[in-house]
Amino acid sequence: xxxxxxxxxxxxxxxxxxxxxxxxxxxxxxxxxxxxxxxxxxxxxxxxxxxxxxxxxxxxxxxxxxxxxxxxxxxxxxxxxxxxxxxxxxxxxxxxxxxxxxxxxxxxxxxxxxxxxxxxxxxxxxxxxxxxxxxxxxxxxxxxxxxxxxxxxxxxxxxxxxxxxxxxxxxxxxxxxxxxxxxxxxxxxxxxxxxxxxxxxxxxxxxxxxxxxxxxxxxxxxxxxxxxxxxxxxxxxxxxxxxxxxxxxxxxxxxxxxxxxxxxxxxxxxxxxxxxxxxxxxxxxxxxxxxxxxxxxxxxxxxxxxxxxxxxxxxxxxxxxxxxxxxxxxxxxxxxxxxxxxxxxxxxxxxxxxxxxxxxxxxxxxxxxxxxxxxxxxxxxxxxxxxxxxxxxxxxxxxxxxxxxxxxxxxxxxxxxxxxxxxxxxxxxxxxxxxxxxxxxxxxxxxxxxxxxxxxxxxxxxxxxxxxxxxxxxxxxxxxxxxxxxxxxxxxxx
Amino acid sequence: xxxxxxxxxxxxxxxxxxxxxxxxxxxxxxxxxxxxxxxxxxxxxxxxxxxxxxxxxxxxxxxxxxxxxxxxxxxxxxxxxxxxxxxxxxxxxxxxxxxxxxxxxxxxxxxxxxxxxxxxxxxxxxxxxxxxxxxxxx
Numbered sequence: 001x002x003x004x005x006x007x008x009x010x011x012x013x014x015x016x017x018x019x020x021x022x023x024x025x026x027x028x029x030x031x032x033x034x035x036x037x038x039x040x041x042x043x044x045x046x047x048x049x050x051x052x053x054x055x056x057x058x059x060x061x062x063x064x065x066x067x068x069x070x071x072x073x074x075x076x077x078x079x080x081x082x083x084x085x086x087x088x089x090x091x092x093x094x095x096x097x098x099x100x101x102x103x104x105x106x107x108x109x110x111x112x113x114x115x116x117x118x119x120x121x122x123x124x125x126x127x128x129x130x131x132x133x134x135x136x137x138x139x140x141x142x143x144x145x146x147x148x149x150x151x152x153x154x155x156x157x158x159x160x161x162x163x164x165x166x167x168x169x170x171x172x173x174x175x176x177x178x179x180x181x182x183x184x185x186x187x188x189x190x191x192x193x194x195x196x197x198x199x200x201x202x203x204x205x206x207x208x209x210x211x212x213x214x215x216x217x218x219x220x221x222x223x224x225x226x227x228x229x230x231x232x233x234x235x236x237x238x239x240x241x242x243x244x245x246x247x248x249x250x251x252x253x254x255x256x257x258x259x260x261x262x263x264x265x266x267x268x269x270x271x272x273x274x275x276x277x278x279x280x281x282x283x284x285x286x287x288x289x290x291x292x293x294x295x296x297x298x299x300x301x302x303x304x305x306x307x308x309x310x311x312x313x314x315x316x317x318x319x320x321x322x323x324x325x326x327x328x329x330x331x332x333x334x335x336x337x338x339x340x341x342x343x344x345x346x347x348x349x350x351x352x353x354x355x356x357x358x359x360x361x362x363x364x365x366x367x368x369x370x371x372x373x374x375x376x377x378x379x380x381x382x383x384x385x386x387x388x389x390x391x392x393x394x395x396x397x398x399x400x401x402x403x404x405x406x407x408x409x410x411x412x413x414x415x416x417x418x419x420x421x422x423x424x425x426x427x428x429x430x431x432x433x434x435x436x437x438x439x440x441x442x443x444x445x446x447x448x449x450x451x452x453x454x455x456x457x458x459x460x461x462x463x464x465x466x467x468x469x470x471x472x473x474x475x476x477x478x479x480x481x482x483x484x485x486x487x488x489x490x491x492x493x494x
Numbered sequence: 495x496x497x498x499x500x501x502x503x504x505x506x507x508x509x510x511x512x513x514x515x516x517x518x519x520x521x522x523x524x525x526x527x528x529x530x531x532x533x534x535x536x537x538x539x540x541x542x543x544x545x546x547x548x549x550x551x552x553x554x555x556x557x558x559x560x561x562x563x564x565x566x567x568x569x570x571x572x573x574x575x576x577x578x579x580x581x582x583x584x585x586x587x588x589x590x591x592x593x594x595x596x597x598x599x600x601x602x603x604x605x606x607x608x609x610x611x612x613x614x615x616x617x618x619x620x621x622x623x624x625x626x627x628x629x630x631x632x
Contacts, residue, residue: 167587174537177501177578177590207504230613237617241603244497246537272617362584383584431504439502439512442519442590461506 021072024060028083029069032056034090036113042150043131044373045110046095048143048316058141059089059110065135067118087114096488107316109147121158124284124331132319143317149326150374157379159330160288163295165382166360166407169334172274172300173209173246178438179406180209181430182250184389184413188214193223197231199423203416204239204247206427211235212389212411213252215279215306225255225264233271250277250302250335258289265293275300280324281307284331291332302387303333315483322351322371325358328384335385335409342399343391348481349403359384360407368487385409393472394433394465398451401437410434420471425464432462495602497535500575500592510559513576513594517555520578525589526550527558528579529565531572533631534624536603548579562594571597571632597632 014020016027024030036042043066049058061069067087068077091111099106120126136144170176185191185199200211211232219225232249240247253264253276261278268276276299278290287303294301311318321338328336338355339347354370360383364376388404389411400410412430419426436458441447447454459466502508508516517527527549530542545565549558558576565574574595577588601622608616623631 167585171540171587174499174540174591176588177592207498230615233617234615237605237607237619240537241605241619242495244495244535244537244603245499271614380584428504435502435504439505439516443512443515444519458505 017073017075017078019073019075023057024064024069025057025089027060027064027069027073028086029063029067029089030056030060031088031090034088034113036090039116039152039154040113041116041119041127041131041152041155042374043112043114043146044148045112046143046145046147046316047092047108047110047141048105049108050140050142053140055092055094055108055110056089059092059108059112061138061140062110062135062144063087063089063112065138066112066130066133067114084115085118087112087118096486098486104316105142116152116154119155121155122160122288124288124327128284128327136317145315145317146319146323148320148371148373149323150376151326151330153377153379156330156381159381160291160295160332161329161381162301162332162334162384163291164298164300164334166334166385167383169300169385172298173248175209175246177406178434179401179404180385180409181207181427181434182210182212182387182389182409182411183208183416183427183430184212184214184411185217186214186413186417188217189220190222193227193231196223196228197235199417200232200249201235201239202423203427204235204249205242206416206424207243207431208416208427209245209247210275210409210411211249212302212413213250213277215252215254215281215304217252218254225253226267229264229267229271229273233273236273246274248274248300250275252277252279252304253290254279254282258286261286261290262293265290265297265299269297269299273299275302277302277304278333279304279306284327287328287331287333294334295332300334301332302335303328303337305337313482315486320371320483322355322358325355325384326376329359329378329381333384334382335387337389338386340388340390340392340400341403342396343388348484351481351483351485353403354485356386356404356408359386368485371485383407387411389413394430394468395452395455395472397430397433397437397455398447401434401441402448402451406438415468415472418471419464420467421464426468429462429464429468432458432465433468495600497573497593497596497600497602499535499537501590502592507596508592508594513562514555514559516590516592517558517576517578520590521552521554523578523580523589524582525578525580527552528577529558529561529574530577531565531569531574531595533569533572533628534621535573536621536624537619542573542575545574548577566595573597599632 068085089112093109095107098104203211251268253261255261312321339352341347341349341352350370387409393415416426440454529545532542575593578590580589603619606618
């Protein structure tokens with residue numbers, strides 16, 4: 001007979017794989033003793049837990065939901081090497097300047113390590129489906145932000161990276177030793193193809209290296225894309241002959257489908273354009289496809305970061321732009337809008353410099369003041385040219401060159417086209433301001449303090465610059481930034 | 495017209511003292527300086543004639559200024575430019591390049607349009623000066 005005795009003793013301690021719900025940290029997602037390996041990806045999240053959720057449990061939950069976990073225990077974990085596939089939260093620090101006694105509720109920085117085997121080679125889509133997948137809507141967290149990532153060299157080596165890169169772009173354009181100059185055609189909507197090309201010609205002939213389509217110029221009723229491309233390339237050729245320089249205009253090939261984008265990009269190539277443009281909103285996979293197209297076709301690929309502020313701007317929730325910049329260097333773009341610090345759009349100067357360093361350095365060192373939490377060698381991926389665009393003008397040239405150095409594109413849209421004597425004059429004013437500031441810096445002058453005087457001196461032999469300085473001399477956008485680094489300065493040995 | 499290739503072409507022509515200051519800046523960065531000249535300044539002519547090899551072990555601008563002056567004397571009607579080259583890994587490319595002599599008259603370039611299918615045009619930029627053989631263009 002079977003033993004039918006009913007056991008009434010206290011239940012045995014719960015096993016790891018007993019059915020039911022269990023705390024994430026008890027499931028192996030909280031490992032304070034864990035030391036990340038060279039090949040682990042590391043993500044740094046800013047976590048705002050719900051009331052009553054302990055920070056280590058919140059961190060473990062993020063690790064779980066961004067890797068193998070679901071809400072309940074599943075026995076099928078035991079068919080896998082689940083210890084390896086679990087992401088491991090290994091460190092939680094309170095965020096300086098949050099919590100009791102501050103106006104901000106308590107937040108934590110959680111460090112989470114992911115095994116390399118979790119990710120498909122060369123796929124930003126796969127990487128992001130884990131790291132910023134379901135986890136961002138997870139109820140036990142009030143808010144969640146991906147602040148920074150350390151990408152292992154082993155994973156970087158599976159990505160093509162920028163099709164052209166700063167060095168080769170400069171060699172193709174024959175432009176060295178100074179920032180490149182651009183402008184966005186304005187008004188951004190409504191011009192016919194013929195009028196649009198006029199703006200391109202005037203700007204390029206006046207001294208700009210590039211004109212640019214705006215992010216929302218695709219193929220609208222007032223100007224279909226072929227019209228725009230044909231007129232723009234007439235403008236580029238004429239301006240090149242007028243100056244003896246290589247010129248370009250970013251032809252935006254953003255469209256509804258990949259087939260449409262390839263068709264537009266192929267036409268741009270057929271007409272002899274050196275550069276095409278895409279918008280961030282086309283998505284990571286489309287960006288990687290265009291990066292491969294650009295590498296195959298010797299084309300510089302410009303990325304406008306349209307849409308990013310929906311998730312990068314607020315400090316408690318979303319994805320920091322420094323992470324987007326890292327992903328875009330891996331996905332493979334040659335230009336990326338990365339902020340101006342002094343213009344009309346959001347950007348704390350040090351934080352923006354951090355974005356530029358992500359784009360341009362061979363290796364990023366830890367730099368908390370600029371929001372860089374990890375050492376990041378770039379494994380010879382080419383450098384991305386950051387673009388400063390939005391509400392900047394010639395009178396800020398010394399600040400821009402001091403903040404960003406030579407390897408960037410400075411784009412003055414309104415600051416070129418809004419010049420009182422016309423677009424050519426606006427372009428010339430910007431080019432003279434730029435060259436005079438680079439020359440002065442190279443001569444060892446203190447451009448931060450002497451900048452305004454250097455510009456006034458240059459304006460003596462350049463009437464367009466004098467008019468530009470008079471028009472915009474008092475324009476600045478001094479608002480507090482929302483996205484600033486939170487850190488406690490570490491005392492140095494010195 | 496005025497060809498505006500190079501870093502400082504929108505400014506008044508640099509004096510020799512200003513040229514030397516830029517060379518000192520380049521040497522301070524550890525870059526090597528070279529001098530090149532041409533009578534074919536087409537925007538896509540990347541191979542100007544080298545006036546000797548890059549001066550890899552130059553200590554100050556004076557040596558480079560001597561070479562610039564010698565090049566100008568030999569080719570008084572050519573374009574002459576100074577390049578500064580960085581050899582560190584990840585750059586290995588020109589980091590500064592500016593014109594230090596140009597001919598008195600610059601005829602410039604014309605656009606040649608070949609009209610092809612649809613409304614497309616194949617554009618070529620041609621120099622007015624290079625119809626004549628090398629050495630007799632300016």
